[in-house]
Amino acid sequence: MPPRPPLTARRLRVAVELRKMRERAGMTATEAARALGSSQGQLSNVESARFGVSAERIRALASLYSCPDQTFVEALSELAADRMLGWWETYREVLPSGLLDLAELEHHATAIRTAYTSHMPGLLQTADHAREIFRHVIPEPTPPEVEHRVSHRVKRQGVLYGAHPTPYRTTVHEAALHMLVGGRNVARAQLQHLLDMSEEDHITLRVLPYDVGAFPGSGQSINYLYGPVSQLDTAQLDQFHGPVLLDAEALLDKYRHLLDIVEDIALSPAKSRDLIHAIAQNL
Structure with a gap:
């Protein structure tokens, strides 16, 4: 199994925003996962940033949660799509x-x-x-x-x-x-x-x-x-x-x-x- 990518600030922010979006919709993780044909464990892994998430999945979640702010959804999708590691990663073992x-x-x-x-x-x-x-x-x-x-x-x-x-x-x-x-x-x-x-x-x-x-x-x-x-x-x-x-x-x-x-x-x-x-x- 390849090593899991580092937990970056932006990756964690995507996870946090998805959890807040679900909570504003008044849905439990179990209800949301069932509606997506997924498992509660998989969704929990996304919301805790243990798993990455695609831009397509973010749009699907936003639709499920009836998020009205499409500008925000697209910005969050771009945040998730950008998985390039920057120069600061060379310091991960020393800082x-x-x-x-x-x-x-x-x-x-x-x-x-x-x-x-x-x-x-x-x-x-x-x-x-x-x-x-x-x-x-x-x-x-x-x-x-x-x-x-x-x-x-x-x-x-x-x-x-x-x-x-x-x-x-x-x-x-x-x-x-x-x-x-x-x-x-x-x-x-x-x-x-x-x-x-x-x-x-x-x-x-x-x-x-x-x-x-x-x-x-x-x-x-x-x-x-x-x-x-x-x-x-x-x-x-x-x-x-x-x-x-x-x-x-x-x-x-x-x-x-x-x-x-x-x-x-x-x-x-x-x-x-x-x-x-x-x-x-x-x-």
Whole structure:
């Protein structure tokens, strides 16, 4: 028997959405399987992502469940049909799966939006800055493990380059700009990199200055990854134990609203660049 393909974030998302679709239709797995001429066990394997599912089967399930949103059904079908493994799979044996999931979601996102309070956005970190961050991971990584994480982070940043870069909006708190990660030279180079990247047309960078005081989500870093339709968006939160992915519609609405608020109270892109430049000049 050939080895089972890895459980990727997108494959798991297809399974989750099919289960939610069935539950909204008010059908049990046994009832749905019987209507399809299948077994409850087979359907359960699909809904748990143990088995893959074809685009044709997704359309059949959507018809059975009377799903009215054909745009969503087609987007989900395309998600299932795309089974190509990306560059991040080469790291599967050396990095936590959560980091691979994030890279996969970023690669396929139609747009990315983030907010950071205490550290630099991963997609805008220099290699030296990232290396210093990874040296302080618990448990303490070996030098090769640090380099694996650094190279993975740099490759993630490929979504911001090329002929069709992904639109990227990020808000960074001023506190992160003052941290001397790696010393003054590394910190200064990191701030210059922020300035350089903020000049790109597809990148919008805003800074939350100290004087905004308290604001929603002030203790949390947020990555919001837009899918082909809003139901397939994903919110990713950084936690001490690793990335956490959220896909419940109520939570997605909450984090979109939170990001709206944070962007509204942040400095304009031009004033943000001025502040970053002033901080770099004082290093």
